[in-house]
Amino acid sequence: MTTPVTVTVTGAAGMIGYSLLFRTGAGQLLGASTPVRLRLLEIPQAVRVAEGVAMELDDCAFPLLMDVEVTDDPRVAFDGANVALLVGARPRGKGMERADLLGANGAIFGPQGRAINDAAADDVRVLVVGNPANSNALIAASNAPDVPKERFSAMTRLDHNRAMSQLARHAGVHVSQVRRMSIWGNHSATQYPDVFHTVVGGRPGVELAEDTAWLAGEFIPTVAQRGAAIIEARGSSSQASAADAIIDHVRDWYLGTPEGDWTSAGVWSTGHYGVPDGLMCSFPVTSDGKGWSVVDGLEIAPFSRERIDASIAELVEEREAVRALGLV
Numbered sequence: 001m002t003t004p005v006t007v008t009v010t011g012a013a014g015m016i017g018y019s020l021l022f023r024t025g026a027g028q029l030l031g032a033s034t035p036v037r038l039r040l041l042e043i044p045q046a047v048r049v050a051e052g053v054a055m056e057l058d059d060c061a062f063p064l065l066m067d068v069e070v071t072d073d074p075r076v077a078f079d080g081a082n083v084a085l086l087v088g089a090r091p092r093g094k095g096m097e098r099a100d101l102l103g104a105n106g107a108i109f110g111p112q113g114r115a116i117n118d119a120a121a122d123d124v125r126v127l128v129v130g131n132p133a134n135s136n137a138l139i140a141a142s143n144a145p146d147v148p149k150e151r152f153s154a155m156t157r158l159d160h161n162r163a164m165s166q167l168a169r170h171a172g173v174h175v176s177q178v179r180r181m182s183i184w185g186n187h188s189a190t191q192y193p194d195v196f197h198t199v200v201g202g203r204p205g206v207e208l209a210e211d212t213a214w215l216a217g218e219f220i221p222t223v224a225q226r227g228a229a230i231i232e233a234r235g236s237s238s239q240a241s242a243a244d245a246i247i248d249h250v251r252d253w254y255l256g257t258p259e260g261d262w263t264s265a266g267v268w269s270t271g272h273y274g275v276p277d278g279l280m281c282s283f284p285v286t287s288d289g290k291g292w293s294v295v296d297g298l299e300i301a302p303f304s305r306e307r308i309d310a311s312i313a314e315l316v317e318e319r320e321a322v323r324a325l326g327l328v
């Protein structure tokens, strides 16, 4: 058996954790030949609940799950971590925008970034899920100066999956027939789900994009507002679908994206497509199993450029806000 991979999950007593941890124990995160060790980080008031989750994980007798440890100390949680999944944060309620969480949740990610910097394994990769995910990832990465910035990412895979489903439904094909979806910008209402480069049932998505009334009036708002629609319907934010997107993101990062396709992730910008350096911005990306690469050379239509720029402007504003709070 190969050496176990240490996976640290924050917010382990929360709703996403409750779905994610069991799928991780079952081997869906890193594949069926990789044993995992789980470290669960919670705030002191929620440690007892996390211990109950750990008891249930034991009761599953997962063959690939070697060990589960619960702690409220970030240094202990991230000690030797190879994979860090930063889920723990307060979710938004009805009527809130994700940016409303900036101050409350931002304060969590500085100390966690420092603990990752000091304690995690040399090969650590970090996925930030807690909202506002892009700016929280920026805070964590900025507080971990010894960890290369490309090892941090922010989750826009749920938006990506949502966009694939909406597009498939509109085109009358199964979702497995959609390739090359792209989410640009922020995991927020300004995100830009881009169909121009998709291939839908063998047909170029640019043909579907000609219907700008559908594109601007239906597709983009449905994807961008899906999180709010779920909060409205369920009374709480998306949980199982978010856990599913975490599994997809990490699996593609470690095992590679399928040949001829790509996915979307928030990554540290180094100037691709005119995005300012040092923003945690969503791009179309591939992985060879070692790390993300931004898909280069896509032609950006004026319709898309305007929307990508609006989302970048929001990311810049959020960066200014976290700077003003002293978080980066």
Ligand SMILES: NC(=O)c1ccc[n+]([C@@H]2O[C@H](COP(=O)([O-])OP(=O)(O)OC[C@H]3O[C@@H](n4cnc5c(N)ncnc54)[C@H](O)[C@@H]3O)[C@@H](O)[C@H]2O)c1
Pocket: 010, 011, 012, 013, 014, 015, 016, 017, 041, 042, 043, 046, 087, 088, 089, 090, 091, 092, 108, 128, 129, 130, 131, 132, 133, 155, 156, 157, 158, 159, 187, 237, 238, 239, 242
């Ligand atoms: N990026 C995405 O696509 C996406 C999708 C869905 C949800 N989210 C976000 O994920 C986060 C978690 O959602 P949830 O439904 O699991 O929320 P939840 O309220 O059910 O659970 C959050 C957990 O985090 C814990 N926590 C808070 N501060 C912590 C800290 N400093 N260290 C460790 N744990 C801490 C809480 O005690 C709680 O158990 C929210 O911010 C939500 O908005 C992001």
Ligand SMILES: O=C(O)C[C@H](O)C(=O)O
Pocket: 091, 092, 098, 131, 158, 226, 227, 228, 230, 237, 238
């Ligand atoms: O929308 C939210 O606040 C939760 C999450 O980010 C989502 O997209 O479902």
